[in-house]
Amino acid sequence: MNRLKFTPYLFLLPGCIILGAFIFYPMLQAIWLSLTDYNMVQQNPNFVGFDNYVRLFQDDLFWKVLGQTILYLVIVVPGLVFLPIFLAILVNQQIKGISFFRSAYYLPVVTSMVVVGIAWKWMYAEQGILNYVLDIMGVIDEPVHWLTQTSTAIFAVMVVTVWKGMGYYMVIYLAGLQAIPDDLYEAARIDGASKWRQIIHITIPLLMPSIMIVSIMSSIAAMKVFEEIYVMTGGGPLNSSSTLVFYIYEQAFDNLEMGYASAAGVILFLITLIFSIINITFMNKKEEAMKG
Amino acid sequence: MKNVEEIEKNTNPNVRTPNPNNPKKDPTMLTKKKRIKPKEVFQKVLTYSILIFVTILMVGPFLWLLSTSLKSADANIFQYPPKLIPENPTFKYYGEVMEYFPFARYLLNSTIVAVLTVGFNMLFCSLAAYPLARMNFRGKNLVFILIISTMMIPFQLLMIPIYILALNLGLQNTYMGLVLPHATTAFGIFIMRQAFLTIPYTLDESARMDGANTFQIWWRILMPLVKPSLVTMAIFTFMMAWGDFLWPLIITNDQSMYTLPLGVQALQGSFAGNWRTIAAGSIISIIPIITVFAILQRQFISGAMKGAVKG
Structure with a gap:
């Protein structure tokens, strides 16, 4: 039985080497870098204590992008939590051709964000479809420069984030919907409850675990938003659509301020950690409830 | 993928499985036969209209991109109102980009x-x-x-x-x-x-x-x-x-x-x-x-x- 002593570790070895080299080691390295002035040029970075953090907190641009990230979260998360519920209810019907519709709604999820960004840039163009539709509906009098004016750019990108993410969360809700026993609806129908009331009183309450999961997942995703901003606005105009991760990217790879960018990265980590802790607490509760 | 089949079968809460042994006792069987058709038709049309409307929202931007890529040089892509179907479709730009x-x-x-x-x-x-x-x-x-x-x-x-x-x-x-x-x-x-x-x-x-x-x-x-x-x-x-x-x-x-x-x-x-x-x-x-x-x-x-x- 001697061999049993080290066999488990042999199985764990390859995976743990990768996780160690590309997560644990970089994690410690990132914390260390955030305490230095490393900029890719000098041989040995100097230890500067908490200078980077002090500089961050005095940087107006940092506060601006942090505020915009929170704004992003506050607007995008409700969209990603509630709209997909209705999509899921819609495609959870047993009718002809439903799998076509399911796939159509999932299409933006499988397409790369770069192409999605380009498609929407074209929708948002001065003489694009969006301005046309809003014009004939009488909402606007003259074309809006959605992506190139400070008042609308970030909101225009938010729409794309929600649009691309809906299908993903729809599928999570679909799994949740199919776990709801049919006889509940049956009973409600016998009691004469309308479809709408069934949704409010049966579907939504029983979907709560999924709603919780989607809230946390979409919050963490919203904190990390980057690609759509990089592709559609480049953070502009005047940083009005820049977010925390975009700021980190710019500081690290445009300005080569690796130490300073790492400090901003640590702040990002601490914020997402809050959501993760909520997630774990919730999961434990769910597990206990299932055991009890 | 047996699982998918199962999932799809169980998908709809509205599908009732009447008890084959005792059809008279199943209330759904009776009402179903007597239900007036127009209401059902209306519901179907409504359901599909919503489904198709959402499909346009989700697939539309890609179709618009596709349409633009096929428009010839003399077609105005900034035309007002926008034209979805290109008049003289061309693959010229596909060749160019390749x-x-x-x-x-x-x-x-x-x-x-x-x-x-x-x-x-x-x-x-x-x-x-x-x-x-x-x-x-x-x-x-x-x-x-x-x-x-x-x-x-x-x-x-x-x-x-x-x-x-x-x-x-x-x-x-x-x-x-x-x-x-x-x-x-x-x-x-x-x-x-x-x-x-x-x-x-x-x-x-x-x-x-x-x-x-x-x-x-x-x-x-x-x-x-x-x-x-x-x-x-x-x-x-x-x-x-x-x-x-x-x-x-x-x-x-x-x-x-x-x-x-x-x-x-x-x-x-x-x-x-x-x-x-x-x-x-x-x-x-x-x-x-x-x-x-x-x-x-x-x-x-x-x-x-x-x-x-x-x-």
Whole structure:
């Protein structure tokens, strides 16, 4: 039985080497870098204590992008939590051709964000479809420069984030919907409850675990938003659509301020950690409830 | 995919299963036959109208891009009102973009990166998950907690040190550089562990009595039994690797190592303002993934559902 002593570790070895080299080691390295002035040029970075953090907190641009990230979260998360519920209810019907519709709604999820960004840039163009539709509906009098004016750019990108993410969360809700026993609806129908009331009183309450999961997942995703901003606005105009991760990217790879960018990265980590802790607490509760 | 069939059958809460033995006692049978038709027709029309309206919202931007890519030079793409169907459709811009845009190379790079990432994950995650699910050893809980905790660390924090590490290892502009940081994921280990936990232990014991060693038990007995979970994990990893933008953006600066998303982004820079060409390039770049999705749509969606339930 001697061999049993080290066999488990042999199985764990390859995976743990990768996780160690590309997560644990970089994690410690990132914390260390955030305490230095490393900029890719000098041989040995100097230890500067908490200078980077002090500089961050005095940087107006940092506060601006942090505020915009929170704004992003506050607007995008409700969209990603509630709209997909209705999509899921819609495609959870047993009718002809439903799998076509399911796939159509999932299409933006499988397409790369770069192409999605380009498609929407074209929708948002001065003489694009969006301005046309809003014009004939009488909402606007003259074309809006959605992506190139400070008042609308970030909101225009938010729409794309929600649009691309809906299908993903729809599928999570679909799994949740199919776990709801049919006889509940049956009973409600016998009691004469309308479809709408069934949704409010049966579907939504029983979907709560999924709603919780989607809230946390979409919050963490919203904190990390980057690609759509990089592709559609480049953070502009005047940083009005820049977010925390975009700021980190710019500081690290445009300005080569690796130490300073790492400090901003640590702040990002601490914020997402809050959501993760909520997630774990919730999961434990769910597990206990299932055991009890 | 037996599971999907089951899921689809159970999909609709509105489908009633009348009791065949006692049809008279089932109230639904009686009312169903007497129900007035027009109301049902109206409901059907309404349902499909909503479904189609949402489809236009979700697919419309891609169709608009497709239409633009086919419009000839003399057609005004900034026309008011916009025209969805091009008058004299042309593939001219597809030819033009193929000339400047090494599409085959980007496709090859994307494919290599996605296949390697999926392969590494399938192997390393199921190796690591096996002892975590079915063996007792010192530090097991600690190892598991450490692995799961990696899910909480944002890649956007790690990208800076990983970039420095990759430069030092000479991994810039290499496939290994693109693949290794995502070669094992905690999510994959978690899914595989769940799968291994559901298999009865008696299988291991009888295999061991037949003289199989631990490795053989893992490979010959257990791996075939966790195939559905492997497929789920493979689809998740594939989508992540195929769509990844941030890491390839950082680790490659040689155009010949670009993956598809980076190639399209570069196209956007070099053809700025030339919308027909950009649209043509974008459409070409999504043909492969849309083809794969069209063929495997059921697996994609049921895989995502299972992943959601387990994750």
